[in-house]
Amino acid sequence: MKDVLLHVRLIEQASAGDHPAVHLQEIHDDGGAERSVFQLTFACGSPLSWPAMAEALDSSLICCKKIQIFEKKGLTLGVVSVLVQQGKERHFKARIEASLKAAVKKPRNNGVKLPFGLCGRQEELPRSAEEDARGDGNDGQGIDGEGLRRIQLPNPLPMSSVVVSIDEWQSIRSGGDEIRRWVLSSDEVELVDRTGPNSFKGVHRGRRVWVKKLRGCDRGSAYDVEVRQDLLQLMSCGQRSILRFHGILFQENQGLCVVTRMMDGGSVHDVMQKNKKVPMREVMRMALDVAEGLLFMNNHGVAYRDLNTHRILLDRQRNACLGDMGIVTSSNIAGEVTEYETAGYRWLAPEIIAGDPEIVSETWMSNVYSYGMVLWEMVAGVAAYSSYSPVQAAVGIATCGLRPVIPEDCPQVLRSLMHRCWNSNPAKRPRFAEIVSILSKQNV
Numbered sequence: 001m002k003d004v005l006l007h008v009r010l011i012e013q014a015s016a017g018d019h020p021a022v023h024l025q026e027i028h029d030d031g032g033a034e035r036s037v038f039q040l041t042f043a044c045g046s047p048l049s050w051p052a053m054a055e056a057l058d059s060s061l062i063c064c065k066k067i068q069i070f071e072k073k074g075l076t077l078g079v080v081s082v083l084v085q086q087g088k089e090r091h092f093k094a095r096i097e098a099s100l101k102a103a104v105k106k107p108r109n110n111g112v113k114l115p116f117g118l119c120g121r122q123e124e125l126p127r128s129a130e131e132d133a134r135g136d137g138n139d140g141q142g143i144d145g146e147g148l149r150r151i152q153l154p155n156p157l158p159m160s161s162v163v164v165s166i167d168e169w170q171s172i173r174s175g176g177d178e179i180r181r182w183v184l185s186s187d188e189v190e191l192v193d194r195t196g197p198n199s200f201k202g203v204h205r206g207r208r209v210w211v212k213k214l215r216g217c218d219r220g221s222a223y224d225v226e227v228r229q230d231l232l233q234l235m236s237c238g239q240r241s242i243l244r245f246h247g248i249l250f251q252e253n254q255g256l257c258v259v260t261r262m263m264d265g266g267s268v269h270d271v272m273q274k275n276k277k278v279p280m281r282e283v284m285r286m287a288l289d290v291a292e293g294l295l296f297m298n299n300h301g302v303a304y305r306d307l308n309t310h311r312i313l314l315d316r317q318r319n320a321c322l323g324d325m326g327i328v329t330s331s332n333i334a335g336e337v338t339e340y341e342t343a344g345y346r347w348l349a350p351e352i353i354a355g356d357p358e359i360v361s362e363t364w365m366s367n368v369y370s371y372g373m374v375l376w377e378m379v380a381g382v383a384a385y386s387s388y389s390p391v392q393a394a395v396g397i398a399t400c401g402l403r404p405v406i407p408e409d410c411p412q413v414l415r416s417l418m419h420r421c422w423n424s425n426p427a428k429r430p431r432f433a434e435i436v437s438i439l440s441k442q443n444v
Contacts, residue, residue: 007043010041010077021043022097025041035085037082040080042100044076044100046076154300155299156300157234163224166217166250168222184248188204198212212257214328218255219255221255223256225329242297246261247259256328258328265313272382282318283379285318286312290374294371295436303361303367305362308370345391347384349370352366368421371432373404375421385402
């Protein structure tokens with residue numbers, strides 16, 4: 001409670017003046033005689049560049065350890081553990097205040113020209129309390145529970161999108177007003193390690209993130225992208241079973257990138273490739289996570305497109321979430337069809353395969369069918385219809401009632417769910433609310 005009151009007092013002081021408000025408290029000696037440990041708590045009335053501040057502070061005399069930075073509605077609150085060489089404490093506070101002033105970011109220009117992403121920032125939306133409790137410890141926390149409530153979304157969520165045009169210099173020519181708050185500047189995201197041809201591990205505001213380069217959106221080329229605003233709201237609302245979206249980055253060397261929460265465990269498909277069969281207790285828990293995410297989406301009138309084991313992502317503890325659902329897509333590659341996309345027929349509901357692609361779209365009922373296929377693959381530990389070509393599988397599913405054979409060791413509760421999810425009559429498939437209720441009773 002004392003910490004909460006301290007945070008409120010510092011925020012009020014920072015809001016009332018032009019200077020950061022600072023509170024220092026010595027905690028204990030670090031191992032005896034060499035260093036003292038302080039808890040630095042500060043607030044300022046504008047965004048702050050922590051890399052700039054850390055660079056000004058870190059030295060042989062001062063070392064920053066545990067760091068928590070929170071931003072909301074233009075205010076910044078920081079709680080940092082700092083090690084200070086004994087005998088140097090006298091001038092420590094003055095150095096802290098000078099570093100804070102230097103690190104406070106100046107207001108940005110509101111024009112539409114956005115070179116290399118230096119164009120404004122998103123208002124940090126809070127994660128849910130459940131996600132913080134289950135997520136990685138390095139991802140950061142919320143402000144004393146104040147920002148941990150899930151953001152309320154319209155219900156149903158109106159489907160909407162905006163086309164954004166970018167020139168070869170990474171400047172936005174049109175559509176910038178709608179996405180400006182989601183565009184991250186280059187100094188906010190550090191690329192740490194390349195994990196693939198178009199993906200990186202990175203750090204954003206002290207949190208580890210995935211940075212994925214969008215195909216067809218290279219620096220030096222003009223391109224258009226479509227941003228689905230309804231999906232953007234879903235992926236930033238704090239629902240723990242949906243991949244968290246942090247923003248869009250115009251990276252100086254890579255072009256347009258999408259920044260999302262780090263999921264260290266890879267995809268369910270990756271786990272199957274390495275270990276073949278997933279332990280049944282983990283299957284139950286992941287199945288419940290996925291069902292909760294789909295229930296949340298469907299309750300807001302949005303169906304997940306192309307649900308399969310490639311798109312279900314896991315953290316270190318193998319908590320599952322629904323991966324990127326196409327929040328940003330490049331218009332330059334809209335006509336391309338990849339091997340992965342044609343293989344997606346294996347998970348699609350028969351009514352979607354058989355329907356006119358210009359008219360038919362995914363529904364909660366087709367999501368339930370695909371969910372049943374995901375359940376089967378997690379239980380079986382192999383890809384469905386692996387002996388069929390994508391076309392053979394599509395024809396068999398849509399016209400011949402083809403379904404995979406359920407393994408003998410499959411628990412009855414999952415066997416029953418699969419059969420019901422695969423019903424050829426979409427109206428007879430179970431709703432996700434019922435699926436969540438059934439799995440919640442399995443002691444997962």
